[in-house]
Amino acid sequence: MKILLHMCCGPCSCYPVKKLREEGFEPIGFFFNPNIHPYQEWRQRLKTAREFAEKVGMEIHVVNHYGLREFLTKTFSVVEGLGDDDTINFADGFHNRCKICYAWRLGETAKFAAENNFEIFTSTLFYSIHQNHELMKKIAESVAKNFGVKFFYEDFRAGWDEGIAISKELELYRQNYCGCIFSEEERFSNDLKKIRRAKFKAQKKS
Numbered sequence: 001m002k003i004l005l006h007m008c009c010g011p012c013s014c015y016p017v018k019k020l021r022e023e024g025f026e027p028i029g030f031f032f033n034p035n036i037h038p039y040q041e042w043r044q045r046l047k048t049a050r051e052f053a054e055k056v057g058m059e060i061h062v063v064n065h066y067g068l069r070e071f072l073t074k075t076f077s078v079v080e081g082l083g084d085d086d087t088i089n090f091a092d093g094f095h096n097r098c099k100i101c102y103a104w105r106l107g108e109t110a111k112f113a114a115e116n117n118f119e120i121f122t123s124t125l126f127y128s129i130h131q132n133h134e135l136m137k138k139i140a141e142s143v144a145k146n147f148g149v150k151f152f153y154e155d156f157r158a159g160w161d162e163g164i165a166i167s168k169e170l171e172l173y174r175q176n177y178c179g180c181i182f183s184e185e186e187r188f189s190n191d192l193k194k195i196r197r198a199k200f201k202a203q204k205k206s
């Protein structure tokens with residue numbers, strides 16, 4: 001059975017593709033990631049996703065558009081379609097950006113599935129140990145319902161180490177931050193690290 005697999009990048013696709021094939025699925029890749037910045041990084045991750053698909057003999061569909069402007073517009077303006085608490089204003093945008101990001105990418109995947117005769121979809125986001133897994137699951141189930149397709153849930157985090165090993169074997173480019181410009185800052189800024197440590201200490205004391 002064909003399954004539409006949203007690919008956040010090449011390395012995170014390694015384990016899910018292997019596992020889905022073992023389970024009898026035929027995964028077809030779908031690259032839609034307007035959250036990846038800056039431009040050269042987005043191009044590199046897209047190139048790697050294509051390289052991975054070629055190496056493992058998987059068909060891939062690509063939304064070949066760099067989405068920085070749309071990402072910022074969505075993050076810092078009113079967003080609809082996230083459920084009861086669906087109004088997000090400028091002030092909340094920064095803190096809610098992952099929720100918006102998940103809903104956008106999973107929503108587009110469900111829409112693409114519905115429009116292209118896929119009964120079922122999933123995402124390599126469920127491989128990441130760094131994401132809010134439960135929130136993504138809730139959103140995926142919700143968008144599946146909205147578009148009349150099925151969401152296949154599997155906790156691909158079980159294959160974290162195996163996925164890394166495969167990506168190294170395939171000599172894929174491995175990024176070192178999540179994707180958006182904010183996550184890049186969070187990953188490398190010593191100032192932000194200090195603020196986070198201070199917050200953590202304060203929380204522990206209270």
Ligand code: SF4
Binds near residue numbers: 035098178179180181
């Ligand atoms: S940190 Fe990652 S999941 Fe969150 S908004 Fe940025 S790219 Fe999306």
